[in-house]
Amino acid sequence: GEEVAQTPKHLVRGEGQKAKLYCAPIKGHSYVFWYQQVLKNEFKFLISFQNENVFDETGMPKERFSAKCLPNSPCSLEIQATKLEDSAVYFCASSPRGDLDGYTFGSGTRLTVV
């Protein structure tokens, strides 16, 4: 079946190092969303894209976080100079039209900052 592919599954970084996470949306899905799940359960919206354009970035901590969705490439979420509090599971979701009925989440990337 079709799935949102997130890589890597696990990532360990020392404090201050860079972390880069990837998300391949389901083919034909124009919208991509990034969420951060911290403390085991609490989800926080980060950013969304419509194709390669930023759709909503109200949740992004702009000082150290950046994201891109370029044509014919997986989307990426990059964290410069990671901090301990960035430790979380980062989920990507894609949707064909932007509506939540069509949302499919990936299995996430667990980032551990030590």
Place this chain on the structure above:
Amino acid sequence: QQQVKQSPQSLIVQKGGISIINCAYENTAFDYFPWYQQFPGKGPALLIAIRPDVSEKKEGRFTISFNKSAKQFSLHIMDSQPGDSATYFCAASMAWGYSTLTFGKGTMLLVSP
């Protein structure tokens, strides 16, 4: 400010019983209310969703009840099975679902055999 409050944090139900999870929201602009099921190591998966033009929606063993005036909605799982053991999240969104999700903090459900 937590916009979607979910309770209980955890729930143990016997096989065949009814599991009930409740959520309350504050923002009256919310107009799409989904429930997600999450298994360990997996992303959330949409279970069922409701819009405020109806007070109840049923899909198989899963029912959402929605009370617009009280700003509350709940998930009922009938005939709960051990395979239903997972974490359940309520969420809310605006623009009839064409917007981002605000999640509750989750309920860990354990269905005992």
